[in-house]
Amino acid sequence: MQKYFHQTRLLLAVDCIIFGFDGEELKLLLIQRGFEPEKGNWSLMGGFVQPEESLDQAANRILKQLTGLDGVYLEQLYTFGEPNRDPKERVASVAYFALVDVSKYEKQISHDYHADWFPLKKVPELIFDQPAMVEMAQKRIRYKAALHPILFELLPEKFTIPQLQNLYESVYDTTIDKRNFSKRVLATKLLIKLNDKDKSSSKRGAYYYKLNMQNYYAKFQAFMNFIPNPDNLMA
Amino acid sequence: MQKYFHQTRLLLAVDCIIFGFDGEELKLLLIQRGFEPEKGNWSLMGGFVQPEESLDQAANRILKQLTGLDGVYLEQLYTFGEPNRDPKERVASVAYFALVDVSKYEKQISHDYHADWFPLKKVPELIFDQPAMVEMAQKRIRYKAALHPILFELLPEKFTIPQLQNLYESVYDTTIDKRNFSKRVLATKLLIKLNDKDKSSSKRGAYYYKLNMQNYYAKFQAFMNFIPNPDNLMA
């Protein structure tokens, strides 16, 4: 079959906004760009979409290149396509955001890319329109996490309720009453209490919990009472 | 500056999922495709992104081509990029959805495209991956309209509360108690009651309302009580 005539083709890239949580604050994984333009400057991890791969595949490939991780939470965020966003030539970029358990993250691999984690409030100057990508990703996470339990993706398999609360407080840059917080979290039936404690941040120790995966998948989509049937909703 | 070497370029398209509401049910505006492949079959309105235009500009251009309308509510939905979604050659498509006031829609223009409105439940077979686009757009509207007052974009400037309720019932395919509905809607302070009535659907007539634009813009972003500061949230 013939191709479409008289149409301009362009490069399509994927950029990944990679979030992690170290127990204290929300962080971004950035690399020092290895080629021109802007070589050596801090950048999101990205790459061009290859001829035989889908966008999701490209995003997963790029994420794995940098972190060594498979099966990470990854979601398409938005496509940025201003004609001159890359000075070299026209490149549209499909931005994805990823939520990573930093305890699984392999430092060695990312060493090659001169990668580093930056607290969201201390992100260095980024290239092109990447600041807008990061800002949008942050808003999207806040938006989505208010309705869906995505933030668990940032935690290790075993976590404590105070850790979880720190995470929410960090994402929303606020403080939450711990009594109300634990009540609400436990009311979701998403957590299973374990018998051992994390004693790293207190003498008394805090009980570990893990996700109830059945309930997790079942409730992931549910988000409001306004809506008659909470299944037809998620994007 | 030199271009990026050894990278494959591809076509980038924009497809518009155009919703309208006629007072009865939610509808989609479709065209009969004018070129191969799939010439003559029902399709979303779309087009290739031109060298000097942004994605938003392309979407607005395409929407105006078909409807004659400017300033329509238009939002980027998702980018579809499976390698073989178009059999002719690789084309990634950035899908946008639009909410149109059908009373402003100009029939003449769209006549050239053999366009027509289809109730969502009676959409004909669509080409390529467009069924997935439509489904995602429908979910996105339900999702977003549960939190933001976007559905007003589908109504004319003057509308009645029963019309508004029909719209919500149509979008969510449900029925709502009219006492609770009008209470909730009026509680938002988004509506200004007018003195004239729409007598087209009852003898008594229903009061017209219009949007309070100040409150509309102010509350557009607000959506939950969970969140401390409802400003940093929207994507």
Add this chain to the structure above:
DNA sequence: GCAAAAGTGTTTTATCTACACCCATGT
């Protein structure tokens, strides 16, 4: 024994839900 974080309940307040009758008018 004391500092530091973990854990837990109750009351108040706001919001949501269910539900039924009268009104205005064109025919």
Add this chain to the structure above:
DNA sequence: ACATGGGTGTAGATAAAACACTTTTGC
């Protein structure tokens, strides 16, 4: 006068918010 859709109020249930003290244990 009657059929049709428009408009309104209240009581009960549910969910959210405010708020303080006791427990554990390493030092």
